[in-house]
Amino acid sequence: MKAFLFPGQGSQYSGMAKDFSKYPFWNDLSKRAEEVLNIDLINIMNGDEETLKLTENAQPAIFLASFVAFKHLESLGINYDIFAGHSLGEYTAFAAAGVYDFDFGIYLVRKRGEYISQAIEPGKGSMAAVLKISAEKVEELVKNYEGLYVANYNSSTQTVISGLKSSIQKFIEDCKNKGIRATELVISGPFHTPFLESAREKLSKEIEHVKFKKPKVPIVLNSTAKESTDPEELKYYLLEQIAGPVYWLQSIRRMLELGVEEFIEVGPKNVLSNMLKREKIDIIHFSEIEEIEDSRV
Known part of the structure; x- marks a missing residue:
C-alpha cells in the first residue's frame, strides 16, 4: 500500500x-x-x-x-x-x-x-516547536499560559504550540530555564x-x-x-x-x-x-x- x-x-x-x-x-x-x-x-x-x-x-x-x-x-x-x-x-x-x-x-x-x-492582528500570534518531550507533557505546560494551545502533534519528538505571541515568548523563556528545547517558528499567525x-x-x-x-x-x-x-x-x-x-x-x-x-x-x-x-x-x-x-x- x-x-x-x-x-x-x-x-x-x-x-x-x-x-x-x-x-x-x-x-x-x-x-x-x-x-x-x-x-x-x-x-x-x-x-x-x-x-x-x-x-x-x-x-x-x-x-x-x-x-x-x-x-x-x-x-x-x-x-x-x-x-x-x-x-x-x-x-x-x-x-x-x-x-x-x-x-x-x-x-x-x-x-x-x-x-x-x-x-488576528498581525504580530499578536505565533507558534513554537517543542522538542524531545512528550505531547502529554506539552499539553500540561500550555495550561499555565493565556491563549496557548497544542496545534500540531507532528512526531514523538516534536509538538507544536500556537497562540498569543507574548505567551509563546514567555513559554520559550520558561522552557529554557527548565532545560526544555522550544523554538519559535517563522509563522505569521496562531494556526490551528x-x-x-x-x-x-x-x-x-x-x-x-x-x-x-x-x-x-x-x-x-x-x-x-x-x-x-x-x-x-x-x-x-x-x-x-x-x-x-x-x-x-x-x-x-x-x-x-x-x-x-x-x-x-x-x-x-x-x-x-x-x-x-x-x-x-x-x-x-x-x-x-x-x-x-x-x-x-
Missing part, C-alpha cells in the same frame, strides 16, 4: 517556481493559478522570502507546486492507495483526490490564507487555535454551496486521524482543522495500521520526510522518484 503525503506551510521557499517549472504540467497549471487568483504568483514564488511567507501567498504557492508534483507522479505511472496532507496540504490532497478541481482548490487556499491573516474561528466561519461560506465529490482514494483527516471517503464528512473536517489541532503523528500511525508500506512526500522541500525519518519510517521525496526514473533511461 502506498500513501501520498502533501506538505503544509513552511515548505515554501524563494525560487520554487523556477525549480518546479521543469515539470511538464507547470506551464498549464501556473497559468491557470494566476488567472484564477489574478495575482503574479510566479514572481511571488521567485521573489523575496518575506512576501512569500505571508499566509495568503505561501498557501497557493505550496498548493500549486504540490499539485504539479502530483500530476508529474501520475504521468510516471506511480500509483497510490491513500492520501494525507499536513494542515494546508490537506487541501491539496482533496484536489488530487478529485474532491474538487484544481481551480477551486487554489482559490480556496488563497481565501484560507486571507481569512487567517484577517482573524480558536483564534482562527472567524477564518473557519468565512471559509465555511465559501464552500457551503460547493458539492464535494467522493475521493478517488481514502483521505486520512488531520482532525480525526481516521480515513474517510464521505464528501460531507470531508467538507466538515476540512473546516474544523483551521481552528483545531493537526493529529499528524496519529494519522501516520493510522496509515501504518491500514497496511501502508510506502510513503511519498509530494511537494516542495522535505519537511514531512524529515518528520517520518525521525520516527524510523521509510519515506521518499517525489523528486527522488524522478531521479530513479531518469537513471533507468
Whole structure:
C-alpha cells in the first residue's frame, strides 16, 4: 500500500517556481493559478522570502507546486492507495483526490490564507516547536499560559504550540530555564487555535454551496486521524482543522495500521520526510522518484 503525503506551510521557499517549472504540467497549471487568483504568483514564488511567507501567498504557492508534483507522479505511472496532507496540504490532497478541481482548490487556499491573516492582528500570534518531550507533557505546560494551545502533534519528538505571541515568548523563556528545547517558528499567525474561528466561519461560506465529490482514494483527516471517503464528512473536517489541532503523528500511525508500506512526500522541500525519518519510517521525496526514473533511461 502506498500513501501520498502533501506538505503544509513552511515548505515554501524563494525560487520554487523556477525549480518546479521543469515539470511538464507547470506551464498549464501556473497559468491557470494566476488567472484564477489574478495575482503574479510566479514572481511571488521567485521573489523575496518575506512576501512569500505571508499566509495568503505561501498557501497557493505550496498548493500549486504540490499539485504539479502530483500530476508529474501520475504521468510516471506511480500509483497510490491513500492520501494525507499536513494542515494546508490537506487541501491539496482533496484536489488530487478529485474532491474538487484544481481551480477551486487554489482559490480556496488563497481565501484560507486571507481569512487567517484577517482573524488576528498581525504580530499578536505565533507558534513554537517543542522538542524531545512528550505531547502529554506539552499539553500540561500550555495550561499555565493565556491563549496557548497544542496545534500540531507532528512526531514523538516534536509538538507544536500556537497562540498569543507574548505567551509563546514567555513559554520559550520558561522552557529554557527548565532545560526544555522550544523554538519559535517563522509563522505569521496562531494556526490551528480558536483564534482562527472567524477564518473557519468565512471559509465555511465559501464552500457551503460547493458539492464535494467522493475521493478517488481514502483521505486520512488531520482532525480525526481516521480515513474517510464521505464528501460531507470531508467538507466538515476540512473546516474544523483551521481552528483545531493537526493529529499528524496519529494519522501516520493510522496509515501504518491500514497496511501502508510506502510513503511519498509530494511537494516542495522535505519537511514531512524529515518528520517520518525521525520516527524510523521509510519515506521518499517525489523528486527522488524522478531521479530513479531518469537513471533507468
